Every structure is written in structure tokens, then in C-alpha cells.
Amino acid sequence: MAGLIKTKPTPPRWLLAELTYACPLQCPYCSNPIDYTKYQTELDTEDWKRVLTQARKMGAVQLGFSGGEPLTRKDLTELVKHARDLGYYSNLITSGYGLTEEKIIQLKEAGLDHIQVSIQASSQELNDHIAGTASFEHKKQVAHLVKKHGYPMVLCVVIHRENIHQMPEILAMAEELGADYLELANTQYYGWAHANRDLLLPTQAQFEKAEAIAQAFKETVTGKMKIYYVVPDFYEDRPKACMNGWGTTFLTVAPDGVALPCHSARELPGLDCPNVKDYSIEEIWNESKAFNFFRGDDWMKEPCRSCDEKNKDFGGCHCQAYLLTGDMYNADPVCSKSPDHGVIQQAIDSAAKSALSANEKPLLFRNSKNSKLLS
Amino acid sequence: MTINPDQVINFSRTHRLQWEEAQQKNVILYPEGMVELNESSAEILKLCDGTRNLAQIVSDLEQKFSTSGLTNDITAFLEVALQNGWINQN
Ligand code: SF4
Ligand code: SF4
Secondary structure, X not given: OOOOOOOOOOOOOEEEEEOOOOOOOOOOOOOOOOOHHHOOOOXXXXXXXXXXXXXXXXXXXXXXXEOOOHHHOOOHHHHXXXXXXXOOEEEEEEOOXXXXXXXXXXXXXXXXXXXXXXXXXXXXXXXXXXXXXXXXXXXXXXXXXXXXXOOOEEEEEEEOOOOHHHHHHHHHHXXXXXXXXXXXXXXXOOHHHHHOHHHHOOOHHHHHXXXXXXXHHHHHOOOOOEEEEEOOHHHOOOOOOHHHOOOOOEEEEOOOOEEEOOOOHHHOOOXXXXXXXXXXXXXXXXXXXXXXXXXXXXXXXXXXXXXXXHHHHOOOOHHHHHHHHOOOOOOOOOOOOOOOOHHHHHHHHHHHHHHHXXXXXXXXXXXXXXXXXXX | OOOOOOOOOEEOOOOEEEXXXXXXXXXXXXXXXXXXXXXXXXXXXXXXXOOOOHHHHHHHHHHHOOOOOOHHHHHHHHHHHHHOOOEEOO
């Protein structure tokens, strides 16, 4: 355990319930682990209810049902109802695939607060290509139905090199669909996105152009639509504050019951992430090795240890440090103070080279075949 | 965006105002977000139930806390609330 626990940690506020790794889509930027096919077992309904109850008791209030595709779980409505009874604000994070009007009504009656629908692009051709499944028209229809049944409508578009040029059309589509919130999430390079980085990472010029367009649009829709813009950290010189501080706010529970301080923490070595089948949420949050691993700053090396910004970004993302430098105790290489900062430029150059090359390798889609092949 | 004094004020249907036992605070919940409220903000928002206009909210609160001169503070807060989409007037 990294350091002694000096004060009692702040309680979790957000619970991300990854109900399943099953998904009919195949997005090449999916944040699920590459080797997700190794984790076939899923928690049952009673396990999930217990997790929800225990986390709520500690103070969790925002709840995300995600996956994979959470709609593939037959007990989703039952879990939503349980969440509502406990007083959670529940968010369904879905591709919209397979969502019917009947189900939308049923979930509303069970107490679901909002549905976030992801769309991959503003045109059918590109959407269906990226999703690896014909789904565009249905998604648009789902967005209308979500709105019709009185949910706040959150549209999420993950941005990368294949769709970044569609920014004006994406914004127009969000307006046409009547989105209350639009999440423009620049791809974060973990999981499948890491494997596909050469094909997904846009150039700095592309980023800047898209950001300026989004920014100008934002001003025209104040009061009507809120825009969440997830920054592309590869073009920043300071890292994002990892999970608002490790083990301070966020708790993710993976489909098989493994509790994670951040949804990609499964990729980090030696954390021994505990399973909710073996421990209570309180034990996991307060006492487990994994959740205490990067709490506070005892674990830090230089340049973070003596840095006066360490309370701002907590050294950045440990998963990114691990993926890009091989050592999770290093500063996030996005930081310009990191001795490994050069790897970011290398990644940018390598992606630019790939974009210019005549025989770019194809995108690696997220599906069981590829998962088995790579793990 | 300003408050229309003649119209009643509603709390947004797409936000939720709720007491949080663990935090001993009222909070506003919305898609992927949460705002913690202090006591007076929560008192004001609880009266935005579609039955009162600005003047009625002010007089109810002045009565409740046996005080006067709250108009400016309450108006300023409600304008922020309106901009954030927590309340509306239609
Ligand atoms: S990112 Fe795409 S493939 Fe991954 S879970 Fe979401 S919808 Fe499914
Ligand atoms: S050196 Fe570490 S703590 Fe300082 S800004 Fe960079 S990542 Fe953050």
C-alpha cells in the first residue's frame, strides 16, 4: 500500500456501473479493455442491487449505467427502479441500438433520469462505418423519442480524425435533434483507441479548427444547449486531473464485479483491484490497496513530487503514464515538465505520417474476434 | 436573461432538487452533474413550484425568516438560476 491512510477518504459521489461488455457495435475507440473477452462472467441482479445500495449509503448520488451496451441486460429496468428508490440520479449511457419507444417509456416509469445517446458522425455512411453496424437512422429516431418522453437529451459524439471535419454538420445535427446537452468528446487514447491511435489522432490544425467552430457555435446556443467539450490532452501542456483525484470521487464497477478507481485501471499492473463479490463497497473504498494506491502524493516521483501544481492535476493520468512510458509512477507525459514528454510528439508525428501514407492499415474494430486475437 | 416579474417561476423538469443525507446539503442534479446549494439558495428554489411569481417568493421568504429587503438578493440569485436552466417561466 502506497503510504498510510492519514485521513478518512472523501466518500464516492459517482458510481459507474458497467453492466456488461456485450455490445452490438464495434467502435474502434471503445474504452473497454482490449482483452474484454477474458472477463465473461457478469454480476447478477442481486449483486448489482447490493452494490447500488452500499455505494448510495456512502454518499454516491450520480449513477451511470454503461457497458458495453447496458440495454443488453434484461434486468436493466429493475436496476433503474432500485436506483430510483435509493435516490440516485441515473444516467443511461447507450448507443441507442435496440432502444424501442416501449422501453423508453418503461425506463421512464422506473425512474430513469436521463438517456445519453451516442452518435458516431453526422452522416449515415460514416456513422455506420465507425460503429461497424448500420445504426444511424435508428439512433436519430431514438434521439427524437428520448426528447418526446421528457428526458433531458444528451447527445454524445466522440471526435477523432475520421469525423473531425464534420464538426459544423455535427453541431447542426445536435440542434436539429433538439439536444439539451452536447458532449463533444475528443478521443482519449486508452483501450481500443490506443491500439487505433495512428488512425484516430487528428492533427493540431484540425483540432484548432474544430474547436474554434464549436466555440463559436456555443455562443449562439447559450441557454438552449449546453456543450461539454472534452479536451484532447495530446495538444495541451498540462495533463487532466485524473478522476478528480484518485479514489476521491469516482467508483467504477466492471461487468464481472471488479471495482476500479478509474475505468481503465484494469490495465495497470499490481493493483489487485478487489471484487464486489468479496468485499463491501465501504471496505473497497476505504481499505483496499487499489483505491489507496495513488491517494495523496506519497507515491509521486520527480518532477511531480516537488511541483507546485501537484494539487491541481495530481500528476495526471496514471494509465496514460503507464501506456506511454511503461511506468505508472511517472508524470503523465502530456505534461511539458515530464522528461518523457517527447513521446507525445512522436505519437502525433506517427499519426500524421499514417494519415499521409497511401496504404494506411485499416481500423481495428472492437469485437470478440479482435479481442481474442490481441489478448 | 431576466426574470419576468409577472410570470410564475417553475423548477426545471429536467433537473432534480434533492436533500443529500451524506452531505447534509440540498443539491441540484442534472445529466452528469451536481451543484451543492447553501441553505438560502435551497429555500428560494423550493418555492419555484409554478404557483408563485417573484414578488410572492420574496414575501414568502421575508415572512418565513421575519426580515425584509430580500428583493435584490433573491432576484440576483434567480437570474443566475435562470441562466443555468434550473428554473424557467414557461
Ligand atoms: S464505445 Fe462503442 S463499442 Fe464501446 S461500448 Fe460504447 S458503443 Fe459499444
Ligand atoms: S510535473 Fe506532475 S504535478 Fe507538475 S504539472 Fe506536470 S504532471 Fe502535474
